Amino acid sequence: xxEFIPVFEPKLNGNEKKYLxxxxxxxxxxxxxxxxxxxxxxxxxxxxxxxxxxxxxxSGGLDITLRAxxxxxxxxxFSEVIIPSFNIISSAQSCIYNKLKPVFVDAEDRTWNIDxxxxxxxxxxxxxxxxxxHIYGLPCDINPILDIAKxxxxxxxxxxxxxxxxxYYNKKCGSFSDxxxxxxxxxxxxxxxxxGIILTSNEEILxxxxxxxNLCFTKDKFIHNxxxxxxxxxxxxxxxxxxQFEKVGETIKTKIELGSKYQELLKNIPxxxxxxxxxxxxxxxxxxxxxxxxxxKFDSKYVQNKLAQANIETRPFFYPxxxxxxxxxxxxxxxxxxxxxxxxYEKGFYIPxxxxxxxxxxxxxxxxxxxxFRKS
Numbered sequence: 001x002x003e004f005i006p007v008f009e010p011k012l013n014g015n016e017k018k019y020l021x022x023x024x025x026x027x028x029x030x031x032x033x034x035x036x037x038x039x040x041x042x043x044x045x046x047x048x049x050x051x052x053x054x055x056x057x058x059s060g061g062l063d064i065t066l067r068a069x070x071x072x073x074x075x076x077x078f079s080e081v082i083i084p085s086f087n088i089i090s091s092a093q094s095c096i097y098n099k100l101k102p103v104f105v106d107a108e109d110r111t112w113n114i115d116x117x118x119x120x121x122x123x124x125x126x127x128x129x130x131x132x133x134h135i136y137g138l139p140c141d142i143n144p145i146l147d148i149a150k151x152x153x154x155x156x157x158x159x160x161x162x163x164x165x166x167x168y169y170n171k172k173c174g175s176f177s178d179x180x181x182x183x184x185x186x187x188x189x190x191x192x193x194x195x196g197i198i199l200t201s202n203e204e205i206l207x208x209x210x211x212x213x214n215l216c217f218t219k220d221k222f223i224h225n226x227x228x229x230x231x232x233x234x235x236x237x238x239x240x241x242x243x244q245f246e247k248v249g250e251t252i253k254t255k256i257e258l259g260s261k262y263q264e265l266l267k268n269i270p271x272x273x274x275x276x277x278x279x280x281x282x283x284x285x286x287x288x289x290x291x292x293x294x295x296x297k298f299d300s301k302y303v304q305n306k307l308a309q310a311n312i313e314t315r316p317f318f319y320p321x322x323x324x325x326x327x328x329x330x331x332x333x334x335x336x337x338x339x340x341x342x343x344x345y346e347k348g349f350y351i352p353x354x355x356x357x358x359x360x361x362x363x364x365x366x367x368x369x370x371x372x373f374r375k376s
Contacts, residue, residue, distance in 0.1 A: 005361055007313040008187040009354035012240075014247050019239035033235025039242045040197065043182075046165075046245075048175040049199040051206040054233035054241075055213055058161045058183035058196035062094035062131075064231060065179050065198060068208035069129065069155055070098055079128040082154075084114040084135070085320045086341040091131045091159060092321045096332070103127070104322040106338040111275045112289070113140045115340070119148055129155040134163035134173055136350075137255070137286035138275055142168045142176050157181070161196070162286040164189040165252050169280050174199050179209075184241045189251045189286065192241035195233050252284050254355055258362065259285035262351070265366035269373055270296055287350040289317065290369070291343075300349040303372060307351070310368045317348035 023029050040052035055061040069075070077099040083091045086107035095102040103122045108115040113135045130149055132140050149156045156176070160166070161183035163173040174180040179202070182188075184195035198209050211217075216228035244251075263276050272291040276283055292300060304314045320341040327333050351365055 004311045005352050007315050007352050009356045010191045011355040015243040016240050019243050023235050023239050028235050030234055031232035035235050035238035035242050039238045044199050047172045047199055050201040053198045053209045055196045055231045056233055057194050058181050059090040060231035061181040061196045061198045062090055063097055064209050064212045066094050066098045067212050068205055072208055075128050080126045082130045084133050085322045085338040086318055086344055087133050089321055107340045109340045111138055116141055116144045123152055131157045131159055133159040137162055137284040139166050139168045139173050139281050165248050166284050179205055190241055190244040190248055192237045195237040255285040259288055261362050262288050288353050289350045292347040300347055304349050306372055312365055314349050314351055317344050319345050
């Protein structure tokens, strides 16, 4: 197949164009427009939270979230926040920006989510919160984490950037925590290019979030008592995100179908595939991941290079945050080991999961992967 197969392609076949034209015709293309309000109201209701606050990105949303909680609950500088090491750098970065210390917990090797059995090992008198990250479309085992948080009086933040519409025991992700953050980046189940939303049922937290995302404006407008960010979402972004939200159920259905087909096509390769289902959730397959068995003689980079030669785009798994060079240079990390996270990076990669994938492309991708093991 000579046609290039990207790792993701969005489907913009709903009301995206119609709603964008409404923004253009009305002249309301900036922040605080009607689509921003509709998205905040309806997505928060969808996730069983009272309030929503749209932001320019989920990473920005984490910055604001930690600043709001630190301010509201009077956390001291360098208070500790527990995060999974197997994750994008955003959660650690937001901690550091807010003068908080990220503390890393290893992944669980079946689901790739945070290993709940290792959380209490890192809790100290300085621990103030846990960032609960739902990895690659499968939620964490949330109830035990909530029990730990209650035992130690910790705040819980859900990083649900990859978990739109996902459920834990049939209750929506994003509804379990003091505050949650979703992403609307191009490759998410709700895609507006960039953007995100913060959800909470605590009005005081909402007020702090809105304050910090809007340059800390006051009633006197240009008199500022604090430094914040300009993390507002535009009405244009919200129009696209709202159109995507209208069909999120269809998107999830398609993703599960694609993931199920890959499970069948790749079931006999010497690798661990994305966990299809747990007792508490069906994987929504934000991505479809492959982790090579330890007895396979090559690593993920070899597979990715070979698939690239066949016009198949792939992506590496997350590089463990505790090994990030920038954090090592800053001197804030001890020489810690998180072996599962490290192995996932060395042996893991993900393959195309775009909404436009056809059965013939799925079979082509799967055949090329299986060929590599036949020839090894």
